[in-house]
Amino acid sequence: MTRFLLTLFIASLLIAALPAIAAFYRPDLLIAGFWPIFLFFFGITFIVCISVIIGQQKDAKLGVQVFMGATTIKLLACMTFALVYIKKMPLNGPLFILNFFYLYLCFTAFEIYTLLSNLRVQNKK
Secondary structure (H helix, E strand, C coil): CHHHHHHHHHHHHHHHHHHHHHHHHCHHHCCCCHHHHHHHHHHHHHHHHHHHHHHHHHCHHHHHHHHHHHHHHHHHHHHHHHHHHHHHCCCCHHHHHHHHHHHHHHHHHHHHHHHHHHHHHHHHC
8 A cells, every 4th residue: 555655646746747847937838727636636546546456455356346436436527527627717728628638647547557557466366
């Protein structure tokens, strides 16, 4: 579990590095609420990964069901978050899509990497 937390922290720093550099040199490339969106993705990824890891530790078949459920909930939560954000904030559409999908794809890639590496460890037992 501590390995996962350390990996999540390092991955989050790497994901945040590019937008932080962009904010310094080209602040017009980030939408106004980029960092709250970043925190949302960090939180949802943390919840999904922890729930799947715990589900896999209890039972391999339960882990698969938890993974499918958590992925569905994550997708619905992200779509709901995007809808609420679009309705509440004035924004530049293409720039919002660029920022949102950068975060979504990076955190999803981390999630898949983490869960697959955890599954490989389980298969070796």
